[in-house]
Amino acid sequence: MTAFLLAGAQFDPVFGEPESNRATTEDWIRRAARAGARLVVLPEACVSGYVFDDRAEALRYAEEVPDGPSVTLWSALCRELDLYVVAGIVERRGEQVFNAAVLVGPEGWLGTFHKAHLWNDEKELFDPNTEGFPVVETELGRIGIGICYDAWFPETFRTAALAGADLLALPANWVPVPGQPETVPTMAAMLCMTGAHSNHFYVAGISRTGIERGQPFIGRSLIVGPDGWPLAGPVSGESEELLLAEVDLVGTREQRWGNPFNQPVLDRRPDLYRSDPAQKPAD
Amino acid sequence: MTAFLLAGAQFDPVFGEPESNRATTEDWIRRAARAGARLVVLPEACVSGYVFDDRAEALRYAEEVPDGPSVTLWSALCRELDLYVVAGIVERRGEQVFNAAVLVGPEGWLGTFHKAHLWNDEKELFDPNTEGFPVVETELGRIGIGICYDAWFPETFRTAALAGADLLALPANWVPVPGQPETVPTMAAMLCMTGAHSNHFYVAGISRTGIERGQPFIGRSLIVGPDGWPLAGPVSGESEELLLAEVDLVGTREQRWGNPFNQPVLDRRPDLYRSDPAQKPAD
Numbered sequence: 361m362t363a364f365l366l367a368g369a370q371f372d373p374v375f376g377e378p379e380s381n382r383a384t385t386e387d388w389i390r391r392a393a394r395a396g397a398r399l400v401v402l403p404e405a406c407v408s409g410y411v412f413d414d415r416a417e418a419l420r421y422a423e424e425v426p427d428g429p430s431v432t433l434w435s436a437l438c439r440e441l442d443l444y445v446v447a448g449i450v451e452r453r454g455e456q457v458f459n460a461a462v463l464v465g466p467e468g469w470l471g472t473f474h475k476a477h478l479w480n481d482e483k484e485l486f487d488p489n490t491e492g493f494p495v496v497e498t499e500l501g502r503i504g505i506g507i508c509y510d511a512w513f514p515e516t517f518r519t520a521a522l523a524g525a526d527l528l529a530l531p532a533n534w535v536p537v538p539g540q541p542e543t544v545p546t547m548a549a550m551l552c553m554t555g556a557h558s559n560h561f562y563v564a565g566i567s568r569t570g571i572e573r574g575q576p577f578i579g580r581s582l583i584v585g586p587d588g589w590p591l592a593g594p595v596s597g598e599s600e601e602l603l604l605a606e607v608d609l610v611g612t613r614e615q616r617w618g619n620p621f622n623q624p625v626l627d628r629r630p631d632l633y634r635s636d637p638a639q640k641p642a643d
Numbered sequence: 644m645t646a647f648l649l650a651g652a653q654f655d656p657v658f659g660e661p662e663s664n665r666a667t668t669e670d671w672i673r674r675a676a677r678a679g680a681r682l683v684v685l686p687e688a689c690v691s692g693y694v695f696d697d698r699a700e701a702l703r704y705a706e707e708v709p710d711g712p713s714v715t716l717w718s719a720l721c722r723e724l725d726l727y728v729v730a731g732i733v734e735r736r737g738e739q740v741f742n743a744a745v746l747v748g749p750e751g752w753l754g755t756f757h758k759a760h761l762w763n764d765e766k767e768l769f770d771p772n773t774e775g776f777p778v779v780e781t782e783l784g785r786i787g788i789g790i791c792y793d794a795w796f797p798e799t800f801r802t803a804a805l806a807g808a809d810l811l812a813l814p815a816n817w818v819p820v821p822g823q824p825e826t827v828p829t830m831a832a833m834l835c836m837t838g839a840h841s842n843h844f845y846v847a848g849i850s851r852t853g854i855e856r857g858q859p860f861i862g863r864s865l866i867v868g869p870d871g872w873p874l875a876g877p878v879s880g881e882s883e884e885l886l887l888a889e890v891d892l893v894g895t896r897e898q899r900w901g902n903p904f905n906q907p908v909l910d911r912r913p914d915l916y917r918s919d920p921a922q923k924p925a926d
Contacts, residue, residue, distance in 0.1 A: 476912050476915050477907075477910050477911075477912060478910070479905060479910075480903075480904070480905070488912075489912065489915060492915045493915065493917075509905065509910075512840075512841055512905060512907040512910075513841065513907055513910075513911060513912075514797030514798075514800075514801065514837075514841060515797075515801075515911065515912075515913075515915075515916040517797075518797065518798075518916070518917070518918075519915070519916050519917045522917045522918070522919050523917060537870075537904075538870065538904060539870045539871075539872050540872075541872055541873075544827075544828055544836070544872075544873075545827055545828075545833075547836075547837070547840055547871055550828075550833045550836055550837050550871075551837050551840075551841070553827075553830075553833060554797075554830070554833050554834050554837045557795075557830055557834075558795055558796065558797060558834070587820075587821065587822045588830055588833075589822050589823075589824055589827075590824075590827075620763075621763070621820075621821060622762060622763070622792065622795060624760075624795040624796055627760050627761070627762075627792075627795075627796075628760075628796060628798065629759050629760060629771075629772065629796075629798075630798075630918045630919070632759050632772060632775045632776065632798075632802070633798040633801070633802050633918060634776075634801070634802045634805045634806060635801075635805070635913045635916060635918055636805050636913070
């Protein structure tokens, strides 16, 4: 039996209240464990809050990984409850500060991802990713990580898939996208769905709700199966929600990689692709 | 004034009736011209039909480019009506046969694209693309081309965008995808929408309807703006349709490449990406 219950906790962290937010993550992890979950994905920057005034403020709320209080707490919970957590965290490393996500399991800290695509003024707040897209082998399967705006880049999904990921866990703080019609899923949801479909793997895009320092967040978290269709969500944009979906990362590998209908990883033509650094085209 | 009307003709070619199908393309092109269109996109393999028994049959229905009857007709129409056509065609080149699409304008044949990702048993029918993704400069803007299953590969959109395309024209014969829920757009539509959004360019995915030798096609054509939202369609899956949308390939360049909200071409991190030939992961 390789199937298990994957959970996502969509909630509303409070800026400047790390102790209280940390306790909130414990509540959600325990709630997911009671529901039977073996892996819990939490939103981006879910302990510190997200809308920093400047780099100095981001550094002030940043924590060390794995020795800071959040990873210490999550490690203890994973050990006690025999589960895994992927959570967004602002990481301090010397004088560097990263918009990061960690993977923690019963054996403790397992890996860190630094947001690869820094959105908007994040470029002034955070240091850039220089370590790529780690994929960590666990008893549940191989877990890759992205954060929020990373989903806007199909290279995120593809790079993780080519590194063997069965799942991309995507802590997010999705914001409204201009022009979103009422009649179609959010762009973030469609990016997760097409990312899953074009890589035949699972995607868990877990976002937050609420408004922080004037910035609204849209929730709408979802867990997507390897065919690209949602297994849970997209949930409400307003309320805190626990998403639950049965997934099978290891047991579906053969079927996912042997799909007779289409095979958008194996059918790739990398000899024909360009991946130049982008240049603004001359008019 | 660089804005113009882009048309897509969703119709139902009849297998084995190339003369009649060719006349049908003329009808649609004239109808689009009467509506004021300057560029008309037609479906994949829209003169020959698509469901070939074997390679020999595909070769029998294939035409030379640009000297065969279809490109000759489309060139004459483009000259007479002062417009451009992108159309799917089965191309014969010596003993080679390609699932191709051509770009034709008032000045005649301008370019050919060979489907880069061959779907299902197409690998036994058609020769592989060895020429990549051409992007052709026209007075309307820079036009890139993909065909149907190419949309399943985000590298198609990205490669065209990095080569300067303002529009990806995508003749298609979309088929039902297993598990499609009623409540979300088709996977094909979402791939076009996320492809447009993640590259800040236009996408015209123009599909066919009907059933050919037992294979149903889903229609659902759409024209997508550079923000990722549909400008026309997705239309019905049942009926023939003329899609029309005002687009501005050249005039929106500055805005598309200077979007303050997100910039998923310029914000790329190619130094972090993998593009290995895919390998089925060991269990």
